[in-house]
Amino acid sequence: MENIQLSTIKHLLTNISIISKKYNDIAQVTGENFNLFSIMRMETNERYTHSAIIGELLNIKGTHGQGNIFLKLFFNEIKCLHSIKDFNFENANITLEKYLGTVDIEGKTGGFIDIIIEDGKHTIIIENKIYASDQEAQLERYKNHYRQAVLIYLNLFGTEPSDESKGTLKSNIDFHLITYKDHIKKWLEKCHKESVEQPVLRESIKQYLHLIKKLTNQTVNNDMGEEIKNLLLQDLKSAKEIADNFQAAKAIILNKIRSELKRELEKIYNEKYYFFENHNAAEEKNSHIWFSLKEFKEDSKQISCFGLEPFSGWGNNQNNLFIGMLDFENQDLPLFKKHIPNIKINGWWRGIEDFGIFESYPIDFSDVEFLQLLHSNPIKLQALIQFIIEKTKNYVSRYENTFMIIHSERKENLSQLFLETENS
Structure with missing residues (x-):
């Protein structure tokens, strides 16, 4: 009986290998495997890849040369910013890694804000997470420093911040969740559309958009995943044995x-x-x-x-x-x-x-x-x-x-x- 089970598992692995090769060949032909961020091993670097690129696109004086267009598109995409009716887009300032002082866990002060948007009257804070875990009292510390700010918690799929980070803060009241999978992807698609006449900028945004799709399982590999899942459904027992031991x-x-x-x-x-x-x-x-x-x-x-x-x-x-x-x-x-x-x-x-x-x-x-x-x-x-x-x-x-x-x-x-x- 055990030999039959092992033979079944080997057969399942062989079929998965065939599917994997098929989709890898597709990615090779379409050029999807070529991505500058992957080549530079910067796919998941929150500070020097994601915060840097998002911050630069939001910057009205950024090297993209498009003024406040991308910032306005961001406001349009993020629902919690719709309540700010009088934001001064001409006076917007973007700061990355803003230092609030030495971290004091007991006093719940200090730390570094990933991205902060200010116009002299309004403040928007973005806490950016890819795979990093939350720091203790992290969101509370930022909210204590900027009590009237709109606090945004950005991550890949919309995972809630930890209790240690948010403390007594309430979701959709004291802070708001946005995702790379939905909000950032849609925003980048609009930025890409606006950049159609600037080929270097357009293709740079496209490369970053592809990275976001990769991190959120929305590339051709996701199609491969669907086919493999359908295959596994035909023999869940063998699939479980593989998953349990991987x-x-x-x-x-x-x-x-x-x-x-x-x-x-x-x-x-x-x-x-x-x-x-x-x-x-x-x-x-x-x-x-x-x-x-x-x-x-x-x-x-x-x-x-x-x-x-x-x-x-x-x-x-x-x-x-x-x-x-x-x-x-x-x-x-x-x-x-x-x-x-x-x-x-x-x-x-x-x-x-x-x-x-x-x-x-x-x-x-x-x-x-x-x-x-x-x-x-x-x-x-x-x-x-x-x-x-x-x-x-x-x-x-x-x-x-x-x-x-x-x-x-x-x-x-x-x-x-x-x-x-x-x-x-």
């Missing part, structure tokens, strides 16, 4: 990579660093390797650390493996800005760097073709680990001294604060 099979490869990499890094950094919080790739989307300086381990608060993530293939801000410095609750943000003025800031991360290309593949653990390559060729898997180790060593050597200075200064600040409290 993530576990994938996690075997991912956990092998993470555990072997961690073991090698511990050999290099064991004297100076301790390693902690290494989540299983099958259970935690931000499965990672974090390591902190032992010298500062006894600090009263969790100290900043070096980190590599995600090993799950479906991470917080991006799928590609990256290295950076994690600044918990933004506690060291002023010190990072002081000692590394031009450092990139992504939420609680500082100085994120992608590991780049290995064997012509981005190091993206959501790419099953890449995972198959590593699983089928242990030599390449070991080469990947050595590749990541060399990149990690280079990164740590560049930032280690500054990192130690930041930790030392924070420790001094905490000691001084303690003395002042004792003497008061």
Whole structure:
């Protein structure tokens, strides 16, 4: 009986492979596989792809040269903005990553606003999410700073913000949900139509529109998905067996990579660093390797650390493996800005760097073709680990001294604060 079931599953997988090849051939012929954002591995980067492009199109002084046309189209598309009757489109100002001050979770203040639209009288805030998880009291903090603002929560499919983020805020009253799948797609289609006489702008918008369709399952691959689903309906039992074991099979490869990499890094950094919080790739989307300086381990608060993530293939801000410095609750943000003025800031991360290309593949653990390559060729898997180790060593050597200075200064600040409290 078991052999019959295995034979059935193999037959099902063969048929799925045939369907997949058919649609891949279609995408090849139509050119749908060619997308600049995919080539540059910027598909899911909220700040440098999505917020940047949306913000530029909304900017009345943007390089698109179309004035306020795209901004007006946005207002027309987003229902919650229809109540603003006197918005001054000629005086509109767009700001990306607006800093509201250091995050204070208890006071529910501070943070960075992804996109903010202002005309001197009205304020519109857009919190932009692709795959990033919500930060604690995130929407509450923004609403506390701009109490009269229209607060928009944008994500792929209209998922509600977490309770930790929205707190007591009410949907459709204190904030409004919009989606890439519906609102942004329709807005971009209208922007594309308005750009028919500007070929470079028109094709750039078209490329971005295709990316949005890809992220929201509205491309030719979606047609392939429909055909595969119909096939699976013919044998749901076999389909369930495949589904039940897919993530576990994938996690075997991912956990092998993470555990072997961690073991090698511990050999290099064991004297100076301790390693902690290494989540299983099958259970935690931000499965990672974090390591902190032992010298500062006894600090009263969790100290900043070096980190590599995600090993799950479906991470917080991006799928590609990256290295950076994690600044918990933004506690060291002023010190990072002081000692590394031009450092990139992504939420609680500082100085994120992608590991780049290995064997012509981005190091993206959501790419099953890449995972198959590593699983089928242990030599390449070991080469990947050595590749990541060399990149990690280079990164740590560049930032280690500054990192130690930041930790030392924070420790001094905490000691001084303690003395002042004792003497008061």
